[in-house]
Amino acid sequence: MIKVLTEDQMTLQIIKVLKEGKKKEFQAILEELQPYDIARIFEGLPEKHHTRFLLLLDSEQIAELIQEVEKVHQLKILSKLGIEKSGHVMDLMDNDDLASLLEDLSPGKIEELLSGMKQEESKIVQNIMNYPPETAGRIMTNRFVWIPQHYSVRESVEKLKIFAEFSETINYLYVIDNDKKLVGVVSYRDLIINDESEKIQDIMYSRVISVSAYEDQEEVARVIERYDFLAIPVVEKNNELLGIVTVDDIIDVVIKEANEDIEKLSASGKAIDFDTKAHVAAYRRLPWLILLLFIGLVSGTIISGFEETLSKVVALAFFMPMIAGMTGNTGTQSLAVVVRGLITSDTDKGVVTRLIIRELKVGLIIGITCGILISIIAYVWQGNPVLGLVVGSSLVMTLIIGTLAGTIIPLILYKFNIDPAVASGPLITTLNDILSLLIYFGMATMFISKLM
Template identity: 65%
Template sequence: MVNNMTLNELIVKIVLVLRDSKRKEFRAIIDELQPYDVASLFKELPEKHRARFLSFLNIDDITNMIGELEHEFQIAALKKVGREKTVHIMNKMDNDDLASLFEEMDSELKYQFLSNLEKEELQAVQQLMNYPPETAGRIMTNRFVWIPEHYSVKDAVDKLKSLAEIAESINYLYVINDKKQLVGVLSYRDLILGDPEEKVKDLMFTRVIATEALQDQEEVARLIERYNFLAIPVVEENHVLVGIVTVDDIIDVVIQEADEDYEKFAASGKAIDFDTKAYIAAYRRLPWLILLLFIGLISGSILNFFESTLQQVVALTFFMPMIAGMTGNTGTQSLAVVIRGLSKEDLNKKVISKLIFRELKVGLMIGAVCALLITGIAVIWQGELLLGFVVGLSLLLTLIIGTMAGTIVPIVLQYMNVDPAIASGPLITTLNDILSLLIYFGIATAFITKLM
């Protein structure tokens, strides 16, 4: 029944049930929902009903729901349930979620919450927070099942039974030796198909692909994507197993990285979504705009420099915005292809030179087509063959150079170990503005006596 209800219908239903204290009906509804849905409900529920809503949920419900909430709502929920329940919930939460929550808190609140944790859990969270952001160590979880290599299948199943709660969403057992080093992996399927007396050591897969705790999360995502893993073990340098990264966290990483690429490409500022406050959005966007404002003034001084050319052949003005714009556009197109490609492919000289050569050919082709087109337009419109020739030649050259700028700038940045994505569309467009004006007026000035 619940499955066919919209979120709004569900909210109305829940408010009624809460008002009438129908606990049984409340439970029936919650049991049909996934944690994400409970979290959506919590967020959309009017503020005054939230405390009662939380009091009707049990610890497990709240723990699962919290995993799906944004930080501000997590803190709001934890503050509402009171200290005693918070202790239970935090000790049940995934430690990667906890670490990421603590990061957002001011230090007083953090101290207050940290004191709720059991010693073991506290250590696990602190260990995680010691790794730099966006590394495997930071997104790994300690909720996985490990077994010593001397176990039998039956021992393993028993351990799994005792850890049933943790074992829910993962499908591998990790095998370690007495130095806690990762030596093998066993899938649940192996347990099902194996003989109870069989030794884990004989059954396990020993060529485990693991990732180091300091590995960049993007690299971890690439491993999981390539190998179609559901989880990947994380080891320290000495091969000691410290956690696992699961595929659901990796999907979030992939989305987050794509968002970041997008933000940088559009120079739109870090982490601005529909809920970001206006002054924060403005503050994050302004640095780029101010930089581009100054670069934009250079184009103006080029115009000033060629003032006499412009005043002698006024028709040149007519094609100026088009040429500048087109150079920016072709640069943006190349840039997008290069940036997106750089995030996926490994760079080597062969790939680079092939790419640059390809883009050069692309620049030539689109340059030739657009130049022919604009020459025709210029000749028909302005009735001036030479003007057509100047405009056409300029467009050909600016499109080739614009394409090359969009290709080479990010590659050079990559070689200098600067994130190539800081070469944004607006930056390339502004740079190409300058290049195109120089070329256009340079050519026009060369032909000036004949154009007049």
Template identity: 45%
Template structure:
């Protein structure tokens, strides 16, 4: 591989592109194949369609497979249309089954069937098996290219097996031990293998306490497990403990990115529209329902003001602090929402407990509220010479922030108890709800104290 620094990167890329344009086959292959696959993909995407067609002639389907795997789904769809059927089928044969299944999952069924028929039967069967599993489960993201051995195998036999099958496996660091029926009974590592005597059997040093996941386990749980144990891969088993695949750490990184994107979309009420490649019309269609719904929720603010109209008429200056009270509560509620969603996503909520989490966030909001309340009370006393008004506003902020923290924490936790995605308790929803409740608190406190003045 060529290590590119920032000074030589562009110059090197230009040489490759020049060789492609001039159809200098040997020069192109020499320069291009020395690059890391990620850099190969970057160079490839810079080429025009006519130049990309030369690349298909210069590279074998196996060589191009690594480039195709590095493309985004939309890019893969566009590039696949440029490939002839034979080249495409051979390329899919050389790709890992899980990557092919991910791509096929975005195509229409009739197109998938045509490609599967053109592929090797064994490779096509592996892809079809992965397509059968429910989306976002361990089965749907696992790979079929792994190494399994028998407990009776010797170290020498396994090393010979690795020489034969290792190049096609996605990872060989872990070697999974199965019995004659294919059930998972143990695991060992390449480190254990090479530090053992050649005539020693796998059974003597393998670990029989294997951490595995079920094919139907949610992909986010799989990611958490791999993160917890610092695995490079995790075995996937069926109800009968049959080893059917492995989930590797690179798949987990993709899962974490996907889940994080979904959570950001939910929390900001923009799910499905965070991708900057979609059109304005598509983004507006996906965001508009939430905004319209929240607009109707926002009418509650007008109702609250109407209820306390007499209080507002008595002290008109109270209106000046409505945005501050509402904004502070909304911001605090959103912070607690983020804490709750993250606690659920990482599993820390289970360790800490529901009520401890709620009390902790309420206490946090209350302490922030006390700080803000004291500051605003003193500030209003100095600016307006009315310490009593500052006391009303400060007390309202203190109570509002405590309540908003509870709202931001409990709503996602309740939604999670209903087996729904807690991230749908979006930031705008929490903010709107906090606005209405904080306004009620503000005017209730103001009315109560003004009656005694």
């Protein structure tokens, strides 16, 4: 119940048992653990123990293990097993997990690995891989139990007993007609609480909500989240049942999509985690930074256009970072609200109009508050009321424009089916930088005679 040993102690004990080659004791330790924990220990072991570790497992255990380890370990394990054993292990893996293992490999390598599998299993995996990435078809599994509608409860239970090992741990049975079309669903609980002689078609729920195999995985997650489902059936256009997507995969989708939003909003580069190598991380982050370098030079060019104004009143430079920074930040704030809001809200014209008007009002309130504040500070600091007025009124304008830019740009991108998060924080920030400099120095140039 309570794990008394720490992971380190467990690892030491396993190394000891492995060295002595005691299969029974090894299996006794594993029985105490969940697949996730076994995988963590396996990954933590020095590489030299891996082969012996695998030798003491049966195919089913390896299939469970391989689904829980990092991709790099997955490929190492398969190549250690050899074609025949690895084929056997792959037969036992969930098809969606296997498909995501294979997707980044070369066609030749994929063919080599698939050749060791049963033909029917390998065909199913290849089918899954034909769907576009990030769709329902790609994350569905065929490890579920379907029954014809004319079955009785007793017949269904018999079938369930036969496929007990085979079905994922969800509690629905999907019901199909003679054309393999999805016509209903019954829960395991329905089987328990109904009489054995009842016909499935009389007790099934026939208004099944399903998704198309080509549906975006984010949309699938939204449906499951809304209806609190544990799984959702995936169908062809003609409503033929293809597979199911389970809630555990959906949690992974939700986490992944949230991480992608954060990556894009912060332009932190795709898929960098703690284990990414330095040169890879740098390579992924550089394109953005170099783009930003050139955009930054645009700001510089604008300032150089106002060189005369600036050389006459150097004090103007003191307020430059504040104005540019605040405009950038207010834009990022709006952007984050819009990007996350689009995930959970429907968007019709009414919602969008209301949102833009709302953000306009927010910009007004924020702009006027901060504008008055900075006017007073600038006047007191530099003793020049005109400077205070120029700084303050610039800030009012830039904050309103910044707020609207942070709202409208992602909405336009969304309208054109571009992920709004690509209008990432830094891009909005830099755009707002440029706008704010133009407004600020424009105002200053207009009032230059009174500023000096």
